[in-house]
Amino acid sequence: MRTTILYCVLFLSLIVSGRVHAQSPAPTAAQADHDRRMGWFREARFGMFIHWGLYAIPAGQWEGKAVPSAGEWILNSGKIQPAQYMKLQSQFNPIDFNADEWVRIAKLAGQKYIVITSKHHDGFALWDSKKSSFDVMGTPFKRDVLLELARACERGGIQLCFYHSIMDWTHDDYVPHRAWDPRKNEDADFDRYVGYMKDQLRELISGKYGKIGILWFDGEWEESWTHERGVDLAQFVHSIDPDIIMNNRVDKGRSGMAGMNGEGNWAGDYGTPEQEVPATGVPGTDWETCMTMNDTWGFKSDDQNWKSAEQMIRMLCDIASKGGNLLLNVGPQANGQIPQESIDRLMRIGRWMETNGDAIYGTHASPFVRLPWGRCTQKSLPNGQTRLYFHVFDWPKSVDGNTNALIIPGLSSEILSARLLGATGFAAKASREGDGWSITIPVTAPDDVSSVIAVDIAGVPVVTASAVRADGSGVFHLSAKDAELRGHLLYEPKCDNLGSWTDIDGTARWLVRLSAAGQYRVIADIAADPKEGGGRFRVSVGDAGVAAVESTVAVGANWCDFKAVDMGIIECGMGDVEIVVKPLAFTGIAAMNLRSITLQPIAK
Numbered sequence: 001m002r003t004t005i006l007y008c009v010l011f012l013s014l015i016v017s018g019r020v021h022a023q024s025p026a027p028t029a030a031q032a033d034h035d036r037r038m039g040w041f042r043e044a045r046f047g048m049f050i051h052w053g054l055y056a057i058p059a060g061q062w063e064g065k066a067v068p069s070a071g072e073w074i075l076n077s078g079k080i081q082p083a084q085y086m087k088l089q090s091q092f093n094p095i096d097f098n099a100d101e102w103v104r105i106a107k108l109a110g111q112k113y114i115v116i117t118s119k120h121h122d123g124f125a126l127w128d129s130k131k132s133s134f135d136v137m138g139t140p141f142k143r144d145v146l147l148e149l150a151r152a153c154e155r156g157g158i159q160l161c162f163y164h165s166i167m168d169w170t171h172d173d174y175v176p177h178r179a180w181d182p183r184k185n186e187d188a189d190f191d192r193y194v195g196y197m198k199d200q201l202r203e204l205i206s207g208k209y210g211k212i213g214i215l216w217f218d219g220e221w222e223e224s225w226t227h228e229r230g231v232d233l234a235q236f237v238h239s240i241d242p243d244i245i246m247n248n249r250v251d252k253g254r255s256g257m258a259g260m261n262g263e264g265n266w267a268g269d270y271g272t273p274e275q276e277v278p279a280t281g282v283p284g285t286d287w288e289t290c291m292t293m294n295d296t297w298g299f300k301s302d303d304q305n306w307k308s309a310e311q312m313i314r315m316l317c318d319i320a321s322k323g324g325n326l327l328l329n330v331g332p333q334a335n336g337q338i339p340q341e342s343i344d345r346l347m348r349i350g351r352w353m354e355t356n357g358d359a360i361y362g363t364h365a366s367p368f369v370r371l372p373w374g375r376c377t378q379k380s381l382p383n384g385q386t387r388l389y390f391h392v393f394d395w396p397k398s399v400d401g402n403t404n405a406l407i408i409p410g411l412s413s414e415i416l417s418a419r420l421l422g423a424t425g426f427a428a429k430a431s432r433e434g435d436g437w438s439i440t441i442p443v444t445a446p447d448d449v450s451s452v453i454a455v456d457i458a459g460v461p462v463v464t465a466s467a468v469r470a471d472g473s474g475v476f477h478l479s480a481k482d483a484e485l486r487g488h489l490l491y492e493p494k495c496d497n498l499g500s501w502t503d504i505d506g507t508a509r510w511l512v513r514l515s516a517a518g519q520y521r522v523i524a525d526i527a528a529d530p531k532e533g534g535g536r537f538r539v540s541v542g543d544a545g546v547a548a549v550e551s552t553v554a555v556g557a558n559w560c561d562f563k564a565v566d567m568g569i570i571e572c573g574m575g576d577v578e579i580v581v582k583p584l585a586f587t588g589i590a591a592m593n594l595r596s597i598t599l600q601p602i603a604k
Helices: 010-017 029-044 071-077 082-091 099-109 145-156 190-205 227-240 309-321 340-359
Strands: 046-050 113-119 159-165 214-218 288-291 325-330 374-380 386-392 405-408 415-420 430-433 436-440 451-457 476-479 484-486 490-492 497-499 507-514 518-527 535-541 548-552 563-572 575-586 593-601
Touching: 046 099, 071 082, 099 113, 099 145, 099 340, 113 145, 113 214, 145 159, 159 190, 190 214, 190 227, 288 309, 309 325, 309 340, 309 374, 325 340, 340 386, 340 451, 386 405, 405 430, 415 436, 476 507, 507 593, 518 535, 535 563, 548 563, 575 593
Parallel strands: 046 113, 046 325, 113 159, 159 214, 288 325
Antiparallel strands: 374 386, 386 451, 405 436, 415 451, 430 436, 476 593, 484 507, 490 497, 497 593, 507 575, 518 563, 518 593, 535 548, 535 575
C-alpha cells in the first residue's frame, strides 16, 4: 500500500509559489553545511541509475520458469536457496562491458551523475572487496567494475555515486533470513554483519574510487535495521568523508514508496520517491524520483513495457518544476551492454536536453501553482533578475493561422525579454494580458514534446493565483490537469485523470472566479476499478465544507471507464472561491480516478 507524502501547509506553499514573500532566517551552521554538500546535486537535476549484478544472468527466469516481480529480486521472489543463487558467480563474465561506453551514453542523454549498485540485496559486490569472496574478482571476469567505471567517470566529467544495500540475503549474519532459507536467525550476529558492511563501505569511499558523490542506501525496512543504527551509519560515513550525500534510506524515516520522511529527526539528506512523482514540491526539502524505463530495475528479458522517451522528457520537466531530481534507471544485460531500447530513449532525451538543458540544470521549483499548458522552472540571475523557463506541453492553437500567443496567467512581474530556446530568427514579444502576460510564439511548436520559452523578469517572480472562468454559457469546466494537488494523488496522462488517490487527506483544488453569487449543479466524471477502487467523496467550497455535496464513487469496468455522477447542488458566493474534492472513505486501495468537475449554473 502506498502511503502519504507529507506536504507543507498552505502558507509555505504560498511562499514557494511567490504569492507570499517571507524573510528567510539566517541558515544555521548545519544547514549551511548541508547546502554546500547538496550544491552539485541541485545543479545536476538528472542522473542515471544502474542496477547490475548476478541477477542479470537469469534475467527473470529460474529453472526454465518466469519469476514474477523485478529482475533483481529473483532470489526473494523465486524463493531460491542462497547457496544455489550464489553459484551464478561462476557464470558472470560480461565480456562486452565497457565503462567508457556507459559514461558516453549518460553524457549524450544529458545526465550529470551515475548511481550504480555496488551491492544489491543479493550481497554480490561489483568491486574487488577484501572483506568477501562473493565479489566480482571471484568470477571468470575478474575485473573491478567499479574501478573501471570510476576512471571512466573521471575522464568523462560524470559524478560517480554508489547504491549500497543494507539488506543482504546471502550473508550469514544478516537477519532475518528468508523463510525458506535453512540458516537459523539465532545463529547470526547482526552486529558482526554491520561491522562487515562498514568495512565494505570504507573500501568504497576511502579514495580508491575517487570522490564519491552519494551513498544511495536501500533495504532499510526490515526490523533488524533501526533508527539508532541509521544515525550511527551516517556518522560513520561522514567520519571518513564529510562531503558525501546520503539519501534518507540510511535511516527509517521514509513513508513507503512515497519516499519522503515523516516527522522526526531522521538521518539522510534527501527524499526518495520511487516509481512516482510527488503531486507538488516540498518547500525546503531536497528529493529525487527514481524511475525505471520499463517495469523492472535489473535486466529482465521478458519486460518490454517501455515508457516512451516523450513521457520521460515531460516527467523530467515536471520533476524539475517541483524542485526535484530524476534518477532514470538502466538495467544492463549479463554481457555488460545496456539494452538498445534504453539507449534509444536516452538519446531522444539527450537531443531534447541539448537544446533545452538550461531549463533543467540548476533550476528551482515553479512559482506557479499550476499552468494549463505545461510547467515552469526558474533561475536567479547574477544581476538580480530571474529567468523563468516555460515548458509548453500543449502548444496553443493559432486562431488565424498566422499569429499565435502563449498566455502566462497571474504573473505580475515585469517581463524584460522573452526567447524560444533553440529557435533562430524568431523574436518573441511580451504584452500585458488581463492579470498576466501574452507572449508571441510560432504557429507550430518547434518541439512536439516540450518547447521552452525563456523569460527574464525584474527581481523575484510575483504570482497571483489564476482563477478558472466560466465559458460562454456560464459553465465551469475543472479539468484534472489544471488542479492543484495536495497529499498522495497524481495526474495520470494515460486517461487524462487524477489517480493514485490513496490518501484520505489528499485533495484536488481549483480556484474559480464568479461574477455573481449563485447555485451550481456539480457533475463529477469519475472511474474506479471494481476490485481496487471505491468509497465516498465530497466536493465543497473551501475546506470547511459549509457548501458541500457528497456521493458514492461510481464503479465501472476499469480505472478508465468514466461515468458522470450528478452530485447535487452547491451555493457559491461572488468572487474567487476554491472548489475542493476530497475522499471521505475507501472501500478499496484507492478512491477513484477523477477526470473533471463541471459546475452548471442553476437558472433563477
